[in-house]
Amino acid sequence: xxxxxxxxxxxxxxxxxxxxxxxxxxxxxxxxxxxxxxxxxxxxxxxxxxxxxxxxxxxxxxxxxxxxxxxxxxxxxxxxxxxxxxxxxxxxxxxxxxxxxxxxxxxxxxxxxxxxxxxxxxxxxxxxxxxxxxxxxxxxxxxxxxxxxxxxxxxxxxxxxxxxxxxxxxxxxxxxxxxxxxxxxxxxxxxxxxxxxxxxxxxxxxxxxxxxxxxxxxxxxxxxxxxxxxxxxxxxxxxxxxxxxxxxxxxxxxxxxxxxxxxxxxxxxxxxxxxxxxxxxxxxxxxxxxxxxxxxxxxxxxxxxxxxxxxxxxxxxxxxxxx
Numbered sequence: 001x002x003x004x005x006x007x008x009x010x011x012x013x014x015x016x017x018x019x020x021x022x023x024x025x026x027x028x029x030x031x032x033x034x035x036x037x038x039x040x041x042x043x044x045x046x047x048x049x050x051x052x053x054x055x056x057x058x059x060x061x062x063x064x065x066x067x068x069x070x071x072x073x074x075x076x077x078x079x080x081x082x083x084x085x086x087x088x089x090x091x092x093x094x095x096x097x098x099x100x101x102x103x104x105x106x107x108x109x110x111x112x113x114x115x116x117x118x119x120x121x122x123x124x125x126x127x128x129x130x131x132x133x134x135x136x137x138x139x140x141x142x143x144x145x146x147x148x149x150x151x152x153x154x155x156x157x158x159x160x161x162x163x164x165x166x167x168x169x170x171x172x173x174x175x176x177x178x179x180x181x182x183x184x185x186x187x188x189x190x191x192x193x194x195x196x197x198x199x200x201x202x203x204x205x206x207x208x209x210x211x212x213x214x215x216x217x218x219x220x221x222x223x224x225x226x227x228x229x230x231x232x233x234x235x236x237x238x239x240x241x242x243x244x245x246x247x248x249x250x251x252x253x254x255x256x257x258x259x260x261x262x263x264x265x266x267x268x269x270x271x272x273x274x275x276x277x278x279x280x281x282x283x284x285x286x287x288x289x290x291x292x293x294x295x296x297x298x299x300x301x302x303x304x305x306x307x308x309x310x311x312x313x314x315x316x317x318x319x320x321x322x323x
Contacts, residue, residue, distance in 0.1 A: 027084060028072050030068065036265065051250075064186075083136070083235070087230055100305070103301055106226065129236070134236050135231060135232075136231075136232040136250070137254045139265060140230075141206060148161065158178065162182055162198045172304075217281070222273075
């Protein structure tokens with residue numbers, strides 16, 4: 001009888017080992033489960049669990065269900081979440097470098113965006129390290145355009161627009177063109193349009209499709225102004241607490257997610273625009289006058305960014321332009 005009890009105890013302890021050995025992380029995201037960023041995140045989480053032999057499980061929390069977009073970086077930094085997805089340009093007020101890919105017309109294609117990422121990656125990693133975090137990977141949004149209820153022929157037509165501002169740069173654009181900046185997060189765009197809080201904003205075809213902007217707005221101008229990046233960041237202490245093989249599995253899955261995410265963004269860009277057209281939206285190139293007015297805004301914001309970023313920022317811009 002004693003032997004049976006001892007054997008049962010031993011078997012029970014062994015059965016409990018896998019559960020005890022598994023580490024669970026929370027990954028908050030601000031975007032819907034159907035968004036290509038979120039789908040990529042879920043694949044990343046699946047790859048991590050498989051690659052680590054089940055030792056690290058990452059629970060994805062989409063659509064700002066755990067933390068709102070502006071709260072995610074602080075949550076990861078403070079250890080409330082071990083890993084998270086942030087839109088870098090949201091945090092330009094903390095450090096100008098976070099806003100580099102939100103400067104209008106600095107990098108307007110996927111190739112240029114990739115060069116800008118390479119030029120700024122080391123500095124970005126250093127900033128995050130000082131705050132106790134690591135950069136795992138980034139994925140860009142498709143090129144940004146302007147959604148507007150009323151037709152826009154020039155910058156002057158933007159005066160008085162109720163403009164969604166999701167970053168310091170988009171708020172500054174509103175100020176420069178005479179629009180009214182309204183802080184609205186991605187998960188709140190549909191409601192803000194429906195209630196008249198906003199009647200315009202600058203974003204990609206992905207956001208317009210996800211938020212069903214086509215139900216309220218019929219014009220989208222393909223300005224291809226910039227390609228802001230989402231970054232997957234991890235709390236450094238949480239990473240260092242992992243066993244070496246689990247760390248390796250996480251980094252391997254991150255590298256695959258970055259490659260897959262950049263390709264997915266580019267592939268889906270045209271698909272999103274096709275869907276908006278099918279929903280009755282007018283997809284148009286900006287007029288020469290509107291494009292020229294927006295480039296003036298871009299030149300002003302670049303000069304302002306360089307002033308704030310100082311020598312570190314200038315080195316990154318110089319390295320980008322030298323590529």
